[in-house]
Amino acid sequence: MDLQLKGKCALITGSSSGIGEGIAKALAQEGVTVVVHGRNETQASRVVQEIVANGGEAFIAIGDLATDTGAEQVVDKALSTLGAVDILVNNAGAYFLRDWMNSTPSQWIELYNINVVSMVRITLLLVPQMRELGWGRIINMSSSVAIQPMSAPDYSATKAANLNLTVSLAKELAGTGITVNAVSPGAIVTPGLNGIMLQIGSAQGWGTDLEQIQQHMLQGMMSNPTDRLGTVEDVAHLVTFVSSPLAGYINGANLRVDGGWVAKIN
Numbered sequence: 378m379d380l381q382l383k384g385k386c387a388l389i390t391g392s393s394s395g396i397g398e399g400i401a402k403a404l405a406q407e408g409v410t411v412v413v414h415g416r417n418e419t420q421a422s423r424v425v426q427e428i429v430a431n432g433g434e435a436f437i438a439i440g441d442l443a444t445d446t447g448a449e450q451v452v453d454k455a456l457s458t459l460g461a462v463d464i465l466v467n468n469a470g471a472y473f474l475r476d477w478m479n480s481t482p483s484q485w486i487e488l489y490n491i492n493v494v495s496m497v498r499i500t501l502l503l504v505p506q507m508r509e510l511g512w513g514r515i516i517n518m519s520s521s522v523a524i525q526p527m528s529a530p531d532y533s534a535t536k537a538a539n540l541n542l543t544v545s546l547a548k549e550l551a552g553t554g555i556t557v558n559a560v561s562p563g564a565i566v567t568p569g570l571n572g573i574m575l576q577i578g579s580a581q582g583w584g585t586d587l588e589q590i591q592q593h594m595l596q597g598m599m600s601n602p603t604d605r606l607g608t609v610e611d612v613a614h615l616v617t618f619v620s621s622p623l624a625g626y627i628n629g630a631n632l633r634v635d636g637g638w639v640a641k642i643n
């Protein structure tokens with residue numbers, strides 16, 4: 378299938394690691410020129426180098442999206458490098474292992490800023506030029522825990538907010554040629570999730586062997602009908618399709634990629 382993505386330009390926030398890295402690589406393989414973003418310049422440069430070595434076209438933008446100036450810096454760099462951004466993947470995000478009674482109001486505010494307001498900042502800066510293009514794709518990274526909350530209540534609430542703002546933005550942009558969708562991964566093996574699993578493994582007395590901890594998680598809280606944890610490619614393939622012109626009738630949707638972990642019809 379020709380996804381008709383050749384020649385498009387994309388900014389993938391939080392692509393210096395994990396799911397975002399997988400998305401940047403998958404889009405680049407389809408002929409999309411990508412801007413790889415993160416705060417860690419060494420990691421972002423590594424991803425750019427790997428994409429270029431594989432025949433793709435990639436550039437770097439560094440900035441902390443939890444601040445207005447950081448977001449402006451990233452968008453300025455993306456637009457001056459690419460000319461225009463056709464595809465925005467709002468993927469950057471953080472998660473911490475804390476339960477209800479151990480999370481403080483300031484931690485809730487801080488995480489809401491990182492996981493929700495960061496998306497708002499980048500979206501507000503990029504939508505005007507997408508309107509001028511008369512075409513665009515905005516994909517917001519949510520999570521299974523948005524509709525199936527677990528521990529980390531502050532994180533789950535930010536991901537529920539992502540679903541909500543996805544729908545209101547899709548309505549706001551009606552008739553512009555820009556679609557807005559959310560993607561909700563289940564448990565995806567990434568450096569970020571591995572860090573959390575090591576903390577859980579140590580608290581549960583499962584040792585420090587990641588593969589063994591993953592097996593425990595798969596038999597317990599992350600058990601799903603597909604019987605494995607997800608890969609960054611599982612998410613990247615879905616995002617690549619939703620980014621394409623072929624996905625023009627998918628709009629305002631929450632697309633789950635969780636192996637069936639969320640026990641709901643949709």
Ligand SMILES: NC(=O)c1ccc[n+]([C@@H]2O[C@H](COP(=O)([O-])OP(=O)(O)OC[C@H]3O[C@@H](n4cnc5c(N)ncnc54)[C@H](OP(=O)(O)O)[C@@H]3O)[C@@H](O)[C@H]2O)c1
Nearest residue numbers: 391393394395396415416417442469470520564565567569
């Ligand atoms: N892994 C999962 O199981 C899973 C499941 C559902 C949803 N998600 C969501 O998927 C997204 C990526 O998760 P991941 O597991 O791939 O995490 P990861 O490996 O920890 O990567 C997170 C990325 O976000 C960037 N980032 C974090 N805070 C940032 C900030 N303030 N400003 C700019 N960049 C920032 C990081 O950049 P630097 O390190 O360079 O700063 C990094 O590139 C997140 O939104 C997460 O909530 C993950």
